[in-house]
Amino acid sequence: xxxxxxxxxxxxxxxxxxxxxxxxxxxxxxxxxxxxxxxxxxxxxxxxxxxxxxxxxxxxxxxxxxxxxxxxxxxxxxxxxxxxxxxxxxxxxxxxxxxxxxxxxxxxxxxxxxxxxxxxxxxxxxxxxxxxxxxxxxx
Amino acid sequence: xxxxxxxxxxxxxxxxxxxxxxxxxxxxxxxxxxxxxxxxxxxxxxxxxxxxxxxxxxxxxxxxxxxxxxxxxxxxxxxxxxxxxxxxxxxxxxxxxxxxxxxxxxxxxxxxxxxxxxxxxxxxxxxxxxxxxxxxxxx
Amino acid sequence: xxxxxxxxxxxxxxxxxxxxxxxxxxxxxxxxxxxxxxxxxxxxxxxxxxxxxxxxxxxxxxxxxxxxxxxxxxxxxxxxxxxxxxxxxxxxxxxxxxxxxxxxxxxxxxxxxxxxxxxxxxxxxxxxxxxxxxxxxxx
Amino acid sequence: xxxxxxxxxxxxxxxxxxxxxxxxxxxxxxxxxxxxxxxxxxxxxxxxxxxxxxxxxxxxxxxxxxxxxxxxxxxxxxxxxxxxxxxxxxxxxxxxxxxxxxxxxxxxxxxxxxxxxxxxxxxxxxxxxxxxxxxxxxx
Numbered sequence: 358x359x360x361x362x363x364x365x366x367x368x369x370x371x372x373x374x375x376x377x378x379x380x381x382x383x384x385x386x387x388x389x390x391x392x393x394x395x396x397x398x399x400x401x402x403x404x405x406x407x408x409x410x411x412x413x414x415x416x417x418x419x420x421x422x423x424x425x426x427x428x429x430x431x432x433x434x435x436x437x438x439x440x441x442x443x444x445x446x447x448x449x450x451x452x453x454x455x456x457x458x459x460x461x462x463x464x465x466x467x468x469x470x471x472x473x474x475x476x477x478x479x480x481x482x483x484x485x486x487x488x489x490x491x492x493x494x495x496x
Numbered sequence: 497x498x499x500x501x502x503x504x505x506x507x508x509x510x511x512x513x514x515x516x517x518x519x520x521x522x523x524x525x526x527x528x529x530x531x532x533x534x535x536x537x538x539x540x541x542x543x544x545x546x547x548x549x550x551x552x553x554x555x556x557x558x559x560x561x562x563x564x565x566x567x568x569x570x571x572x573x574x575x576x577x578x579x580x581x582x583x584x585x586x587x588x589x590x591x592x593x594x595x596x597x598x599x600x601x602x603x604x605x606x607x608x609x610x611x612x613x614x615x616x617x618x619x620x621x622x623x624x625x626x627x628x629x630x631x632x633x634x635x
Numbered sequence: 636x637x638x639x640x641x642x643x644x645x646x647x648x649x650x651x652x653x654x655x656x657x658x659x660x661x662x663x664x665x666x667x668x669x670x671x672x673x674x675x676x677x678x679x680x681x682x683x684x685x686x687x688x689x690x691x692x693x694x695x696x697x698x699x700x701x702x703x704x705x706x707x708x709x710x711x712x713x714x715x716x717x718x719x720x721x722x723x724x725x726x727x728x729x730x731x732x733x734x735x736x737x738x739x740x741x742x743x744x745x746x747x748x749x750x751x752x753x754x755x756x757x758x759x760x761x762x763x764x765x766x767x768x769x770x771x772x773x774x
Numbered sequence: 775x776x777x778x779x780x781x782x783x784x785x786x787x788x789x790x791x792x793x794x795x796x797x798x799x800x801x802x803x804x805x806x807x808x809x810x811x812x813x814x815x816x817x818x819x820x821x822x823x824x825x826x827x828x829x830x831x832x833x834x835x836x837x838x839x840x841x842x843x844x845x846x847x848x849x850x851x852x853x854x855x856x857x858x859x860x861x862x863x864x865x866x867x868x869x870x871x872x873x874x875x876x877x878x879x880x881x882x883x884x885x886x887x888x889x890x891x892x893x894x895x896x897x898x899x900x901x902x903x904x905x906x907x908x909x910x911x912x913x
Contacts, residue, residue, distance in 0.1 A: 369668040375794045382524040390647040403710040424559040432681040508807040529786040542849040571820040660802040698841040
């Protein structure tokens with residue numbers, strides 16, 4: 358079983374496009390913030406602290422599948438519920454459900470990895486096995 | 497058969513995150529631009545012109561599935577190749593392939609709809625059947 | 636005298652650039668949100684409501700002058716204090732002060748106008764005199 | 775005398791706000807890209823290369839003053855002309871002029887510094903004197 362965390366978002370004028378609705382890449386920004394928020398709520402330090410102790414610089418995406426159900430606009434408030442659906446040796450699937458009151462707005466399943474910088478080319482990054490201590494804090 | 501269009505993107509410093517790589521929602525911004533670029537290259541006017549003649553305000557996403565293969569960083573140039581893989585009565589699947597030279601960086605399959613404003617609540621939008629004249633210009 | 640409102644911002648990973656600090660256009664997004672937040676806290680409806688009653692679509696910027704004093708990074712929390720420093724017939728100056736605890740991070744003076752759509756070309760906008768009822772609610 | 779470089783920008787749907795015009799923080803993103811573009815056109819390597827040879831991680835802003843003259847919308851093309859107006863020992867003023875054909879859209883004067891990471895706290899940054907070899911390449 359995964360912990361579930363929630364994060365609230367106020368939709369701003371500048372989050373919306375000329376159709377007057379949230380421009381969809383904004384949802385991905387918010388879900389990325391919700392991903393990190395999940396780990397911090399589980400007691401894991403932010404990446405910049407982790408980097409100094411473990412070399413981990415973040416949890417880049419391998420893939421994601423996102424479904425948009427209703428549109429939303431500024432002046433509205435969203436809640437993002439986040440949990441981890443599945444752990445594998447090197448990957449995990451994190452699920453975000455974005456709601457406005459009772460309405461489902463969108464949901465995404467993100468497959469992510471824990472990464473460190475490549476020792477030979479620090480501009481490149483590489484995956485490491487899921488750290489056991491991090492996993493256990495999220496369950 | 498679908499036409500295929502390409503759009504080039506220069507990666508900027510501000511497109512990258514503290515890990516030094518492109519922050520993934522940026523790819524979605526670029527692919528959204530590539531989506532509109534595709535239609536304009538096929539001879540369809542931009543949405544703000546279409547809105548005055550047809551009421552169409554854009555092609556919002558119903559869902560998308562995106563795979564990230566390699567990371568990229570600023571100072572690099574990407575090419576986004578875009579085509580339409582499938583047409584249904586009310587939806588279509590648009591495929592974007594993002595490459596850096598020979599390297600596949602990421603790819604996405606977006607399911608989109610053509611939308612007009614709702615007559616009763618202009619802040620809401622609703623789908624219409626795919627316009628035949630638009631479809632024929634894309635093939 | 637102007638009312639003063641405050642808005643809190645959590646800095647996210649994706650708000651920061653490869654130097655690890657907030658990419659400065661983000662501050663402008665937040666200050667734009669703080670600008671609208673100010674009006675809403677003063678009892679003025681959001682723009683999409685105002686548009687239907689008054690035609691006002693927002694308060695675009697004529698100019699701004701921004702000073703950056705200290706850098707900030709993700710995991711930190713900022714507070715934006717906003718007030719109106721000066722009213723003229725068609726313009727007003729809105730001042731934002733961004734702090735992290737005791738530290739001044741940046742501050743901006745924005746000169747803005749109230750705008751409606753141009754009747755002849757709805758893609759263009761034009762300024763109107765500052766509405767008296769809005770001004771009085773902000774004082 | 776400063777060199778002058780130019781950079782073109784295609785305005786995208788997602789660059790615009792619910793009023794249908796470019797959301798102003800986008801101009802700052804583009805001007806930041808134009809700032810780096812200027813240095814690269816003058817023969818200076820991008821920051822990630824400079825960092826390995828000189829420790830320089832970029833040219834953060836100390837302040838800027840921006841004036842918005844006309845609005846612009848998607849489907850339009852902008853040109854950003856960039857030059858350095860003034861050099862001081864630790865700062866320089868970079869000027870961007872954004873035009874659409876003959877029309878002035880906006881212009882900004884940015885005061886920037888060259889920065890390296892702080893040796894004691896690598897999450898903080900500090901200014902260094904303007905490197906002579908960089909300055910001479912820009913004139």
